[in-house]
Amino acid sequence: MxxxxxxxxxxxxxxxxxxxxxxxxxxxxxxxxxxxxxxxxxxxxxxxxxxxxxxxxxxxxxxxxxxxxxxxxxxxxxxxxxxxxxxxxxxxxxxxxxxxxxxxxxxxxxxxxxxxxxxxxxxxxxxxxxxxxxxxxxxxxxxxxxxxxxxxxxxxxxxxxxxxxxxxxxxxxxxxxxxxxxxxxxxxxxxxxxxxxxxxxxxxxxxxxxxxxxxxxxxxxxxxxxxxxxxxxxxxxxxxxxxxxxxxxxxxxxxxxxxxxxxxxxxxxxxxxxxxxPFLLLDARPGKDLGRLIDSDDMMPVQDQATFLVEGKRIRVSKTILCLRSEYFKTMFQSGFAESQANASPISIGDTTYDAFYALVVFIGTGRFVVVKDSSNYLMDVLTLSDRYLVQDLKLHCSKMLVDVAGDNLETVLDYVCLAERHGFQELFDACLDSIVTQLKDAYRLEAFKNLSKEALLEVISRSIEKN
The missing domain is CATH 2.120.10.30 (TolB, C-terminal domain)
Structure with a gap:
């Protein structure tokens, strides 16, 4: 095997x-x-x-x-x-x-x-x-x-x-x-x-x-x-x-x-x-060849290359592709900042992992999400990056996958609700509430359910009424 x-x-x-x-x-x-x-x-x-x-x-x-x-x-x-x-x-x-x-x-x-x-x-x-x-x-x-x-x-x-x-x-x-x-x-x-x-x-x-x-x-x-x-x-x-x-x-x-x-x-x-x-395919697919514009010299002109440094490892990506899919990168590379210049120094990326950032740029280039690790920590890292770099499709998908990984562990899903409210992750908030509504009888008995914010509780009630 x-x-x-x-x-x-x-x-x-x-x-x-x-x-x-x-x-x-x-x-x-x-x-x-x-x-x-x-x-x-x-x-x-x-x-x-x-x-x-x-x-x-x-x-x-x-x-x-x-x-x-x-x-x-x-x-x-x-x-x-x-x-x-x-x-x-x-x-x-x-x-x-x-x-x-x-x-x-x-x-x-x-x-x-x-x-x-x-x-x-x-x-x-x-x-x-x-x-x-x-x-x-x-x-x-x-x-x-x-x-x-x-x-x-x-x-x-x-x-x-x-x-x-x-x-x-x-x-x-x-x-x-x-x-x-x-x-x-x-x-x-x-x-x-x-x-x-x-x-x-x-x-x-x-x-x-x-x-x-x-x-x-x-x-x-x-x-x-x-x-x-x-x-x-x-x-x-x-x-x-x-x-x-x-x-x-x-x-x-x-x-x-x-x-x-x-x-x-x-x-x-x-x-x-x-x-x-090893990919989860989404509807966002700019084209089959775009994935080759990641870490590829033969198709990527030097003036179009952006180099990122994450955990001491380099990732080269086409600026054109990044700008097509992310308003954040569009501003970075098309507004006269130092990063937009040819042969600019590598852009250091902190507060994340190499695996998570690589998954982000692969998704931007191909519309495919590389599942490197089946873990909530990995998915949370990718979710945080997709929020930071304004990649909405990936943000939505990570939110749903986090709830899937949690499965029947309602304590974890309820914790995610609080985290989503704290960081403004609306997609994660929605995915968690949908899961809670389907298991409302079990969720209601948990102490964590009683600790939800007033806004979250009202939204759970509203969605439960709408569903039934």
């Missing part, structure tokens, strides 16, 4: 959520769709604003009605998948389809009548339904009946036949690796890889359920009892590292190739972990 550190972030946590099962995303839409089995509905979560809305069904109302998604009803949703403009829903022993162009829910197939469609993962009557890369064949694994399928005789790969012969007890999510022509199935004993030309490979781990695969065919899977997410691959097929530990009942996984994020559903939360790069 390579020992790489992964940073986990909470996209949303909401008391309205029940048992979150299926999770899916359309390629060109910045939103996540989540199946809520307890509430028999589908939630839509805006990735940028983190706003949550009921997309289909009505929370708490069960049934099997079709038609407009607002009045349609579901029985026991356990899986979602997207294809073109359609959202496929695994609902007990039926496959339903929501056409996002008109918002109509229609019948697509069932355990005994499977038709052409796309990958849907489900439980109860159906535990796994998916299709090949061509999106033309259904494959169903039934919890109690083994495998059932409908597919043409042609183009039937050996791995398909062998998968149909297997039958899995308590199968969970499945994935298909296009390059290796292999199926990966999570089931009660672990994860099995079924290929055309080699013997089956199996990773033994109890109650494997959630499973996803990236473009390099790294497999990510979770098991109910261990509350961990593992990464697997290679030959022989085996676990290569542990991505996350100490999670609260991971259910389903979804890998987004565009952002490199692995989304997963947890108890009353949707969370992410960056698995493709």
């Amino acid at each position: 390579d020992g790489r550190e992964y940073f986990i972030s909470t996209l949303v946590r909401d008391s309205r959520f029940g048992s979150l099962q299926g999770i899916a995303k359309f390629e060109n839409e910045d939103a996540i769709y989540v199946a809520d089995q307890t509430n028999a509905c589908i939630w839509r979560i805006d990735i940028e604003s983190t706003e949550i809305a009921c997309y289909a069904g009505e929370p708490g109302c069960r049934g099997c009605e079709f038609g407009p998604k607002e009045s349609a009803r579901f029985e026991s949703i356990a899986g979602l998948a997207t294809h073109e403009s359609r959202l496929y829903v695994a609902d007990y022993n039926k496959i339903k389809k929501i056409d996002t162009t008109d918002g109509v829910v229609s019948y697509e197939g069932s355990l005994s009548d499977l038709v052409e469609g796309f990958a849907v993962m489900c439980a109860a009557g159906l535990t796994a339904v998916m299709a090949t890369a061509s999106s033309t064949y259904w494959l169903c694994i039934s919890f109690s009946r083994g495998c059932s399928h409908r597919m043409p005789e042609r183009n039937c790969s050996r791995s398909w036949v062998r998968l149909l012969e297997k039958g899995f007890r308590a199968a969970g999510q499945m994935a298909y690796g296009v390059n290796s022509k292999s199926f990966y199935v999570a089931h009660i004993r672990g994860v099995t890889k079924i290929s055309d030309d080699v013997d089956d490979s199996e990773i033994r781990t109890p109650l494997a359920h959630g499973l996803a695969i990236d473009e390099k065919e790294n497999v990510y899977f979770a098991s109910y009892d261990s509350s961990e997410i593992f990464k697997a691959g290679g030959s022989p097929f085996s676990i290569t590292e542990t991505v996350c530990k100490g999670l609260d009942g991971v259910r389903h996984l979804f890998y987004d190739s565009q952002s490199g994020l692995l989304y997963f559903t947890e108890a009353k939360a949707v969370r992410t972990v960056q698995v493709k790069t």
Whole structure:
């Protein structure tokens, strides 16, 4: 195992959520769709604003009605998948389809009548339904009946036949690796890889359920009892590292190739972990080449270079890029100060760390936040710098991440409220109050809650009333 550190972030946590099962995303839409089995509905979560809305069904109302998604009803949703403009829903022993162009829910197939469609993962009557890369064949694994399928005789790969012969007890999510022509199935004993030309490979781990695969065919899977997410691959097929530990009942996984994020559903939360790069990507992306203007001689003219000295280490950055993204640096380099002159002396930066300042300039140049350390001290250093140098996007992101790192430690979140008020960190103040409102019953019992300022208490009450 390579020992790489992964940073986990909470996209949303909401008391309205029940048992979150299926999770899916359309390629060109910045939103996540989540199946809520307890509430028999589908939630839509805006990735940028983190706003949550009921997309289909009505929370708490069960049934099997079709038609407009607002009045349609579901029985026991356990899986979602997207294809073109359609959202496929695994609902007990039926496959339903929501056409996002008109918002109509229609019948697509069932355990005994499977038709052409796309990958849907489900439980109860159906535990796994998916299709090949061509999106033309259904494959169903039934919890109690083994495998059932409908597919043409042609183009039937050996791995398909062998998968149909297997039958899995308590199968969970499945994935298909296009390059290796292999199926990966999570089931009660672990994860099995079924290929055309080699013997089956199996990773033994109890109650494997959630499973996803990236473009390099790294497999990510979770098991109910261990509350961990593992990464697997290679030959022989085996676990290569542990991505996350100490999670609260991971259910389903979804890998987004565009952002490199692995989304997963947890108890009353949707969370992410960056698995493709050591960056957390934001919407602010000036251009792919701008990142090369940090510590780069070949693209940065001497007159455009600014050198900073932090903890005895030098960082060279393009003045042009700094001025584009920060009013502070724009004033520094375009108002005739000594720092604006060519071949100026290095600019000493105190009261911070090299790692934090490097993260600041990388974000300014690329729109990417380098997570060097998964710690509140590091994030607080970056937050302080983003406030000092007027980089609002980074300030907002650090504020949310600080609250995520604090997690269920309400004492820490309440301390952050006081710190935010003292230093005027409005973004941190807002993020903390949003977290407190979602856990108000627990927060109310703490002494630190009673020590909040009058303004903070009034804001908590106001947001709680607005939410309910």
